[in-house]
Amino acid sequence: MTRWWQALVGAVVMASVVGLISSAEGLCADDGSEPSSADAAGASTEALIAQALVDITSDEVEVRKAAAAVLINHGDIGLIPKLDEIREAGGRAVRVAIKPVVDMLKNRANLSNESSDSRRSAASDLAMAGRVEAIPYLKQAAEKEAVWWVRYTMDESANLLELQSDDSTVQLAAVKALGELRSQNSVSKLQELIDAGTAEGATDQQRTVATAATAAMSQIESWSWWASSMETLFRGISLSSILLIMSLGLAIVFGLMGVINMAHGELMMIGAYATFVTQQCFIAWFSPDVFDWYFPIALPVAFLAAAGVGWVLEATVIRFLYGRLLETLLATWGVSLILMQAARVYFGDLTAVIAPQALRGGAQVMVGVYLPYNRLFIIGLTIICVICIYYLLFRSNLGLRVRAVTQNRNMSACLGIPTRKVDSYTFAFASGLAGVAGWALTMVGNVDPGLGQNYIVDSFMVVVTGGVGKLAGTIWASLGIGGLNKLIEPISGAVYGKVFILVGVILFLQWRPQGLFAAKGRSADA
Amino acid sequence: MPESIRPPYDSRETLAFYLTAALFLVVLPLLNVLPSEDSWLHLSDFRLNQFGKFLCFAILALGLDLTWGYCGVLSLGQGVFFGFGAYCMGMYLTMQIGSESVYGSDLPDFMVWTQVKELPWFWVPFKNFGAGLVGALVVPMVFATIFGFLAFRSRIKGVYFAILTQALAFAAWLVFNRNETRLGGTNGLTDFKQILGFRLTDVSTQRALYILTVVALIGAFLLCRWIVASRAGKVLIAIRDSESRVTFSGYTPWVFKLFVFVVAAGLAGLSGLLYVPQVGIITPAQIGVLPSLEVVIWVAVGGRGTLIGAVLGAVVVNYGRSVLTNYFPEAWPFILGGLFVVVVTMFPDGLVGLIRRFFSGKSPARGLAVQKAQGGS
Numbered sequence: 003m004t005r006w007w008q009a010l011v012g013a014v015v016m017a018s019v020v021g022l023i024s025s026a027e028g029l030c031a032d033d034g035s036e037p038s039s040a041d042a043a044g045a046s047t048e049a050l051i052a053q054a055l056v057d058i059t060s061d062e063v064e065v066r067k068a069a070a071a072v073l074i075n076h077g078d079i080g081l082i083p084k085l086d087e088i089r090e091a092g093g094r095a096v097r098v099a100i101k102p103v104v105d106m107l108k109n110r111a112n113l114s115n116e117s118s119d120s121r122r123s124a125a126s127d128l129a130m131a132g133r134v135e136a137i138p139y140l141k142q143a144a145e146k147e148a149v150w151w152v153r154y155t156m157d158e159s160a161n162l163l164e165l166q167s168d169d170s171t172v173q174l175a176a177v178k179a180l181g182e183l184r185s186q187n188s189v190s191k192l193q194e195l196i197d198a199g200t201a202e203g204a205t206d207q208q209r210t211v212a213t214a215a216t217a218a219m220s221q222i223e224s225w226s227w228w229a230s231s232m233e234t235l236f237r238g239i240s241l242s243s244i245l246l247i248m249s250l251g252l253a254i255v256f257g258l259m260g261v262i263n264m265a266h267g268e269l270m271m272i273g274a275y276a277t278f279v280t281q282q283c284f285i286a287w288f289s290p291d292v293f294d295w296y297f298p299i300a301l302p303v304a305f306l307a308a309a310g311v312g313w314v315l316e317a318t319v320i321r322f323l324y325g326r327l328l329e330t331l332l333a334t335w336g337v338s339l340i341l342m343q344a345a346r347v348y349f350g351d352l353t354a355v356i357a358p359q360a361l362r363g364g365a366q367v368m369v370g371v372y373l374p375y376n377r378l379f380i381i382g383l384t385i386i387c388v389i390c391i392y393y394l395l396f397r398s399n400l401g402l403r404v405r406a407v408t409q410n411r412n413m414s415a416c417l418g419i420p421t422r423k424v425d426s427y428t429f430a431f432a433s434g435l436a437g438v439a440g441w442a443l444t445m446v447g448n449v450d451p452g453l454g455q456n457y458i459v460d461s462f463m464v465v466v467t468g469g470v471g472k473l474a475g476t477i478w479a480s481l482g483i484g485g486l487n488k489l490i491e492p493i494s495g496a497v498y499g500k501v502f503i504l505v506g507v508i509l510f511l512q513w514r515p516q517g518l519f520a521a522k523g524r525s526a527d528a
Numbered sequence: 529m530p531e532s533i534r535p536p537y538d539s540r541e542t543l544a545f546y547l548t549a550a551l552f553l554v555v556l557p558l559l560n561v562l563p564s565e566d567s568w569l570h571l572s573d574f575r576l577n578q579f580g581k582f583l584c585f586a587i588l589a590l591g592l593d594l595t596w597g598y599c600g601v602l603s604l605g606q607g608v609f610f611g612f613g614a615y616c617m618g619m620y621l622t623m624q625i626g627s628e629s630v631y632g633s634d635l636p637d638f639m640v641w642t643q644v645k646e647l648p649w650f651w652v653p654f655k656n657f658g659a660g661l662v663g664a665l666v667v668p669m670v671f672a673t674i675f676g677f678l679a680f681r682s683r684i685k686g687v688y689f690a691i692l693t694q695a696l697a698f699a700a701w702l703v704f705n706r707n708e709t710r711l712g713g714t715n716g717l718t719d720f721k722q723i724l725g726f727r728l729t730d731v732s733t734q735r736a737l738y739i740l741t742v743v744a745l746i747g748a749f750l751l752c753r754w755i756v757a758s759r760a761g762k763v764l765i766a767i768r769d770s771e772s773r774v775t776f777s778g779y780t781p782w783v784f785k786l787f788v789f790v791v792a793a794g795l796a797g798l799s800g801l802l803y804v805p806q807v808g809i810i811t812p813a814q815i816g817v818l819p820s821l822e823v824v825i826w827v828a829v830g831g832r833g834t835l836i837g838a839v840l841g842a843v844v845v846n847y848g849r850s851v852l853t854n855y856f857p858e859a860w861p862f863i864l865g866g867l868f869v870v871v872v873t874m875f876p877d878g879l880v881g882l883i884r885r886f887f888s889g890k891s892p893a894r895g896l897a898v899q900k901a902q903g904g905s
Binding site for chain 2: 041327342455459500501504507510513
């Protein structure tokens with residue numbers, strides 16, 4: 003055992019010495035505060051580390067600190083097992099002394115990890131720990147880094163650490179660099195520098211740094227305004243896409259069939275539960291390697307489940323109520339109560355779907371703007387759905403028949419269109435769309451029996467604002483309502499945001515009583 | 529009055545109404561007071577109080593029947609007006625708690641929890657009973673006037689109106705749930721002690737409140753029947769059946785619609801006003817989307833466009849609920865949902881329609897469902 007350790011430590015020390023020597027020039031030039039660089043020379047490093055490993059268990063605080071500093075400066079990842087061993091054996095004081103050493107060495111090693119996420123989090127951890135010794139490593143890693151966002155974090159961390167320097171030229175350069183980087187994380191540190199520079203009895207150097215910091219701050223602030231507007235815009239589009247994908251099916255049955263489907267939200271809930279059940283089947287029957295495939299498989303499952311329920315609903319309830327809007331509203335509300343309670347009794351209150359690997363995380367498109375993949379996915383899906391619906395309604399035979407039945411049911415029947423079939427297909431298709439919406443919504447929220455209720459009021463507002471039976475109206479209305487909601491939410495809070503939207507819609511209908519895209523002519527006053 | 533338009537009530541139904549009124553006003557309280565507690569005739573205090581609650585709901589349902597059954601305006605937000613009335617009365621009752629509250633402070637308990645130091649301005653008038661009473665009636669009516677004016681004047685009708693009122697109920701529920709509106713948040717207002725110096729826990733106070741409720745219900749019923757039988761009532765029915773034709777005949781439909789909507793809101797406020805002291809609590813859960821929709825199902829079950837059906841529906845559905853939730857707590861939403869579907873598709877005339885058919889042996893000519901209820905307008 004001992005032999006094995008000795009060999010390892012020896013090899014590690016050799017490697018670190020080689021590394022140190024190769025970067026020695028950079029070290030000295032970059033950071034004047036690099037402690038005891040003289041000690042680093044030659045083969046004495048090995049002895050130093052060996053000594054430090056002994057010293058770190060010392061009873062005296064100062065000795066422990068010095069040993070930790072030596073280890074941080076000269077050690078590397080290979081020391082970790084040895085340190086862990088010491089940590090386990092030692093008392094609390096030793097553990098406290100070793101903790102920063104281990105963190106430092108691990109993070110430093112992680113700077114060249116394969117995963118870009120761990121490289122990035124290592125870089126930001128190093129900056130958080132505030133250990134200036136990490137600067138050269140960060141700079142080195144940044145030079146080799148290929149992913150811009152990771153490189154950015156490394157640069158940012160290095161400069162944040164350099165702010166601690168005593169040398170005002172280094173500080174100035176760091177302040178300028180942070181300003182150029184638009185670093186959001188440096189705001190509090192820069193503010194400290196500004197406060198120090200403007201306080202009574204500040205030195206000239208502090209004042210110069212403060213001036214530079216003020217300039218950097220204004221750069222950062224104007225950028226962060228842009229970034230937050232970009233994020234608001236994205237959030238608005240994201241909410242709009244969610245509203246739109248929910249409203250599409252609703253708009254089709256409302257506009258084309260004259261049916262208010264209050265159970266639409268529950269059809270979405272069925273889609274979401276279908277996704278959940280598919281996931282459970284994958285967990286139960288298939289190997290974890292193919293687990294992520296459950297999600298694409300769940301799409302047709304969700305569509306068919308919701309379409310099936312919709313088809314039954316149309317055949318048993320709705321078809322008796324055509325032409326009586328208010329009655330369809332009440333009857334489908336009853337259906338929605340039944341479906342909701344059934345889900346509550348069968349599935350319980352709260353379940354969630356695990357997102358597939360590809361939809362976790364997000365893309366950092368620019369400093370301060372982070373786009374989660376699941377939101378991007380819903381936006382994409384909504385666009386695809388809209389295109390599909392457009393083609394189906396306006397470029398296909400089925401769509402032609404649906405529109406014919408909408409315009410004049412009796413005439414269509416005379417011309418040989420099976421109106422009953424068209425009705426039930428249209429309703430089943432719209433229900434299937436609700437299922438797809440539910441499938442997508444599992445990526446942004448829990449699956450629970452109240453899923454449909456949370457959104458149904460909003461999607462009806464979209465349909466009413468857009469005007470009945472107009473696809474374009476639904477699209478514009480969801481963009482408007484979603485965007486407006488996210489725009490006023492930061493000012494008013496989510497609850498009053500909804501209230502404002504309601505007031506807005508009522509006032510809007512004063513101006514356009516039939517919605518954005520009103521039906522004209524004879525059919526206008528049905 | 530042309531012969532072809534018959535009044536919406538006949539002598540037999542009037543007789544039935546007075547008999548029912550006498551039953552609720554005289555017989556039930558007497559059964560509560562006179563027989564000894566173990567007699568089978570005895571009506572327990574709990575049951576009497578429960579009937580009081582149902583009759584409050586009946587007032588609420590009357591208002592909806594007036595707008596929906598007679599004017600074709602389906603409001604899915606009656607719970608909001610009910611809530612305004614109930615909260616106004618609840619605020620008065622809360623102020624009456626005074627130093628009997630848990631924390632012994634002059635402020636309501638929930639304000640003590642939420643660190644409110646001073647009584648908010650809109651609470652101040654409710655130290656006075658008159659303000660609670662007037663507020664409970666006027667606040668919903670004023671609100672209904674504003675909302676109705678905006679909606680009806682721009683010719684928002686049918687489903688559009690229904691959806692907007694539903695959104696209104698949703699928004700009101702959200703707002704009443706907030707703590708910073710200083711209305712007790714999710715917990716609402718409760719723990720009332722006294723009204724006008726009478727203890728709410730006393731049986732006699734509850735009995736008096738019950739009798740007041742019955743009187744109010746009879747008053748509300750007569751008011752509605754008077755409106756329906758008047759010339760304006762004829763216009764209301766005409767609007768329900770064909771709004772465009774009424775417009776072309778030179779009437780201004782939105783004024784009539786606004787009128788019934790405001791009356792209905794006032795009735796909802798009255799209902800809330802009587803509900804709170806009897807039930808002893810008002811929370812946002814009672815004014816949201818679902819409670820508002822339940823009012824619709826009461827009216828539909830009873831038979832819309834009949835007035836008496838609204839009362840019948842409210843009592844029957846709520847009684848059924850109180851019995852069934854006792855035995856099958858999980859089944860109630862299924863039953864409620866099933867009622868919606870079955871009544872709407874198969875019994876559009878509700879209970880009153882069934883009863884009328886039974887007595888006359890004719891098809892229900894005066895019911896609403898046979899009207900060509902087109903496009904919800």
